[in-house]
Amino acid sequence: MNIKSTIIFASLLCISALSSCIQDEAPNAEADILTCTVPDLDPMYLYGSETIEVSKNSNEVNILVFLSKMPSEIQLSPTFTTTEGATITPTSGSTLTFSKNNGYKQTYTVTSQSGKYFRNYTVQLKEANVFKVNGDSRIFSFEYSSIFKEPTNAQYQKIYDVFEGEKDTIWESANAGFAITNKKASIDAYPTTHVDNGKGGKCVCLRTSLVGALGKMVNMPMAAGNFFIGSFDKSNAMKSALTSTKFGILTYRNPLSFNFSYKFKRGDKFTNEKLEVLSELDYPDAYAVLYRPFDKDGKRDSTIVNPILLDGTSVLPEKSGARGNIVACAKWNNKDIVNEDNLETAEFHHVSIPFKFVAPYSEINHKELKDGQYYLTVVFTSSYKGDYFYGAEGSTLYIDEATITFEPENE
Amino acid sequence: MKHYKHIIAFVLLICSLSLSAQEKTEGEGTLMGPIVDQTEYAKFAFLRGVEYSIRVGYEIGGTSPMPLPAEIRKIEGFKPGMHFYVEGNVNKSFGLKHKWGLLLGLRLEQKGMSTKAQVKNYFMRMEGDKDEDIEGPFTGHVETKVENLYLSIPLLVTFKASDRWKLRFGPYYSHLLGSLDEDNFYGTAYDGYIREGDPTGGYIEVTSANYDFSENLRRWNIGVQFGAEWKVLKHLSVAADLQWGLNDIFKNDFKVITFNMYPIYGNIGIAYIF
Numbered sequence: 001m002n003i004k005s006t007i008i009f010a011s012l013l014c015i016s017a018l019s020s021c022i023q024d025e026a027p028n029a030e031a032d033i034l035t036c037t038v039p040d041l042d043p044m045y046l047y048g049s050e051t052i053e054v055s056k057n058s059n060e061v062n063i064l065v066f067l068s069k070m071p072s073e074i075q076l077s078p079t080f081t082t083t084e085g086a087t088i089t090p091t092s093g094s095t096l097t098f099s100k101n102n103g104y105k106q107t108y109t110v111t112s113q114s115g116k117y118f119r120n121y122t123v124q125l126k127e128a129n130v131f132k133v134n135g136d137s138r139i140f141s142f143e144y145s146s147i148f149k150e151p152t153n154a155q156y157q158k159i160y161d162v163f164e165g166e167k168d169t170i171w172e173s174a175n176a177g178f179a180i181t182n183k184k185a186s187i188d189a190y191p192t193t194h195v196d197n198g199k200g201g202k203c204v205c206l207r208t209s210l211v212g213a214l215g216k217m218v219n220m221p222m223a224a225g226n227f228f229i230g231s232f233d234k235s236n237a238m239k240s241a242l243t244s245t246k247f248g249i250l251t252y253r254n255p256l257s258f259n260f261s262y263k264f265k266r267g268d269k270f271t272n273e274k275l276e277v278l279s280e281l282d283y284p285d286a287y288a289v290l291y292r293p294f295d296k297d298g299k300r301d302s303t304i305v306n307p308i309l310l311d312g313t314s315v316l317p318e319k320s321g322a323r324g325n326i327v328a329c330a331k332w333n334n335k336d337i338v339n340e341d342n343l344e345t346a347e348f349h350h351v352s353i354p355f356k357f358v359a360p361y362s363e364i365n366h367k368e369l370k371d372g373q374y375y376l377t378v379v380f381t382s383s384y385k386g387d388y389f390y391g392a393e394g395s396t397l398y399i400d401e402a403t404i405t406f407e408p409e410n411e
Numbered sequence: 412m413k414h415y416k417h418i419i420a421f422v423l424l425i426c427s428l429s430l431s432a433q434e435k436t437e438g439e440g441t442l443m444g445p446i447v448d449q450t451e452y453a454k455f456a457f458l459r460g461v462e463y464s465i466r467v468g469y470e471i472g473g474t475s476p477m478p479l480p481a482e483i484r485k486i487e488g489f490k491p492g493m494h495f496y497v498e499g500n501v502n503k504s505f506g507l508k509h510k511w512g513l514l515l516g517l518r519l520e521q522k523g524m525s526t527k528a529q530v531k532n533y534f535m536r537m538e539g540d541k542d543e544d545i546e547g548p549f550t551g552h553v554e555t556k557v558e559n560l561y562l563s564i565p566l567l568v569t570f571k572a573s574d575r576w577k578l579r580f581g582p583y584y585s586h587l588l589g590s591l592d593e594d595n596f597y598g599t600a601y602d603g604y605i606r607e608g609d610p611t612g613g614y615i616e617v618t619s620a621n622y623d624f625s626e627n628l629r630r631w632n633i634g635v636q637f638g639a640e641w642k643v644l645k646h647l648s649v650a651a652d653l654q655w656g657l658n659d660i661f662k663n664d665f666k667v668i669t670f671n672m673y674p675i676y677g678n679i680g681i682a683y684i685f
Contacts, residue, residue, distance in 0.1 A: 026481040029532050029610035056614035119611045152607050239616040
């Protein structure tokens with residue numbers, strides 16, 4: 001036996017010796033709700049599907065309904081799937097009352113198989129996010145924000161709007177992703193912040209920021225400030241960041257133009273995802289996209305009748321490609337709209353961009369619009385290639401007074 | 412570069428050891444002469460049954476929790492790597508038959524390996540800068556590399572079982588000098604997910620993330636070793652030892668890895684006896 005085979009033999013001996021000591025699997029420590037099904041809710045109240053997939057990053061199970069159609073009190077027996085071996089109280093299938101008095105909310109506790117960990121969940125009937133319109137337009141003046149604190153103690157701002165006296169939380173940012181790797185960052189160090197000195201009152205500030213070593217390691221060294229209508233799920237933030245931004249909400253109205261005021265300051269060095277300096281200039285971007293939440297065959301998700309939302313990989317016509325579900329788009333960063341002369345200005349500058357149909361679409365189907373088959377999103381970013389982690393650190397875009405105007409209703 | 416200094420110092424030490432061994436052999440001749448004072452004689456008496464030797468060889472083993480914790484679900488790979496040791500020692504035997512003896516040695520040794528394992532709820536800290544880490548239970552795959560360079564002092568009892576066989580047993584003390592590789596204890600967590608803080612914390616999927624716990628290694632380690640030596644020629648033996656570390660390789664205040672890990676290594680080599 002030569003030395004090499006002795007070594008191989010010895011290694012095999014070690015592996016088999018160690019492998020034979022593998023202990024029995026410990027009981028599961030996680031306590032997540034995976035799905036929630038509401039079989040007894042009349043489909044006429046329900047928005048989307050009766051089975052809801054619940055993000056592991058949320059303590060809320062939101063059953064989206066048309067609240068305006070809801071009775072003031074309803075008995076429901078939601079059933080749940082949880083982490084294997086976990087128990088839920090009240091038990092899955094228990095009949096509970098959801099009423100206007102309790103805010104259509106009930107609390108559940110999931111305890112892990114190991115018994116050591118538990119999570120509290122709020123299960124609630126929640127009004128589906130719909131693009132609310134006042135007259136023929138919707139104006140966002142970005143005057144409100146609250147500080148959100150993660151369990152890891154990371155803190156950042158969430159900007160929201162108030163529509164006819166009620167909080168409207170349709171705007172989102174990727175701050176939750178930045179918080180993963182920058183727990184100790186101060187609130188104003190986040191890529192998306194709420195600041196003074198807007199056009200009137202406060203405004204949104206988007207700044208392209210370096211993420212740090214951990215982000216560098218996964219080739220995401222940079223976070224462009226972004227702000228959009230939709231939701232953000234951080235589960236994928238480190239794996240495939242583009243899919244963590246889910247764009248758009250239901251619209252019953254046909255948008256005609258996208259308007260906003262901005263100030264921009266360009267960062268010095270334009271770098272790629274490896275932070276190599278390129279001889280290019282950074283630009284901000286903004287776009288509003290009207291789309292149908294279907295796949296390329298014109299179908300919604302077949303197993304779960306949920307709308308298929310655009311994400312960072314599909315939000316623009318050139319990205320969405322063969323899917324062909326983008327109906328119309330109002331995009332700022334086109335050569336004819338972004339003008340070098342008025343790009344970097346000290347004062348707010350106003351821009352108005354008409355929606356243009358995207359082939360093969362050349363018109364809106366008004367019946368389908370009334371049936372809730374169109375979605376609308378608005379996206380702002382401080383670096384136009386920020387989704388590929390290209391951009392110039394320090395590029396800063398201030399946004400205020402964003403307005404969508406809609407086609408007047410016929411009646 | 413720091414490590415090379417240690418190696419040079421060690422080689423010099425071995426050389427001086429062997430030189431002094433030769434001087435003492437000459438001392439035997441002096442004894443035959445007419446002038447012998449008491450101290451010279453006492454020195455000679457002490458030197459009777461003293462043997463010096465140098466060993467070099469290959470070291471193989473693992474730095475591992477004992478027993479394996481439930482967090483480790485499957486060992487997916489093990490590479491012993493090329494790790495060597497060099498040892499100089501002094502062995503003094505006692506009694507009329509010189510069967511029992513004491514051995515004091517100095518050993519420069521590499522203890523290292525790399526493993527791949529499938530893990531579940533394996534507590535992990537993925538590091539970036541000091542402000543940017545994610546800590547919590549990780550489920551997925553972990554590759555661990557250990558590359559430690561130790562200077563060890565064994566103090567052993569020896570037993571001469573026959574003319575050819577000699578056994579040795581006893582404790583050793585190891586001091587961690589550094590690493591001949593990039594770092595001491597590092598690796599990658601890949602294809603899995605981490606929960607922030609505890610199993611109910613934020614859920615983040617991980618394609619690949621590095622970790623490095625080298626800073627958290629304890630500088631010293633004690634253990635016991637057992638070995639045997641077989642004399643091939645008058646001055647040449649083949650030798651093997653098993654070393655079993657008795658204290659955790661990590662400092663007490665290091666809480667990321669929730670179980671203790673011990674260096675358990677065997678070596679095989681040749682010994683030259685002066």
